[in-house]
Amino acid sequence: MTEKTVAPAVKIGLELGPVFLFFLGYVTTRGQIYTIGGTEYTAFILLTAAFIPLMALATFVLWRLSGRLSKMQLVTLVMVVVFGGLTVWLNDDRFFKMKPTAIYGIFALLLGIGLLRGQSWLELVMEGALPLTHDGWMLLTKRLALMFLAMACANELVWRSFSTDxxxxxxxxxxxVALFGFFLLQARLFERYKSGTE
Incomplete structure (x- = not known):
């Protein structure tokens, strides 16, 4: 399929829409218990069951519109299916709560492996979307690997220590917001290591 340009608002909507729909569903149904086939399920579990096909549909639509999917989008979808599926199958919300830890942990690990090999796998994944020099990509990759690791640790702390709400x-x-803030804070890096400035 030929790669096409997708409007940024549409791309963001498809990537974040399922998450916000899950949030809205949770806010309106939290605390409710449903009995299906003699088994009790919390609203969280049923919303997770709905989130899996919704995320798959959003990813499929994004692929149809753009003609491509990034490796990060594919990994995220696989993790949603695996951890969401375990949550519903075992009727245990802990698996879905662990999903961000696994996703961010895997991203940090993969970026770290690339760095140990002297490569910026982030540059390969983003396919030159940012006009950075090699040194710029290496520094951004180091910082993002640490950010992903911090986000994985933060998710573990929050889901294990606080309420589902x-x-x-x-x-x-x-x-x-943390990820968005991270990229905003990289403005000086983008300026300093812009291709053609060295």
Whole structure:
């Protein structure tokens, strides 16, 4: 399929839409218990069951519109299916809460392996989306690997130490805002290591 340009608002909507729909569903149904086939399920479990196909559909639509998916999008979808599936199958919300830890941990590990090999796998994944020199990509990769590791640790701390309400808010707003803030703070790096400035 030929790669096409997708409007940024549409791309963001498809990537974050399922997360916000999960949040809205949780806020309106939290604390409710549903009995299906003689088994009790919390609203969280049923929302997770709905989130899996919704995330798959959003990813499919993004692929149809753009003609491609990044490796990060594919890894995220696989983790949603695996951890979400375990959550529903075992009727245990801990697996879904562990999903961000696994995703960010895997990203940190992969970027770290690339760095140990003297490569910026982030540059390969982003396919030159940013006009950075090799040194710039290496520094950004180091920082992002540490950021992903910090986010994985923060997710573990929050889901293990606080209520489900707190975790849902943290997952919906805290983690995306932290990642957005991270990239805003890299403005000096982008300027200093812009291709053609060295």
């Amino acid at each position: 707190m975790w849902v808010n943290f997952r919906t707003f805290g983690l995306p």
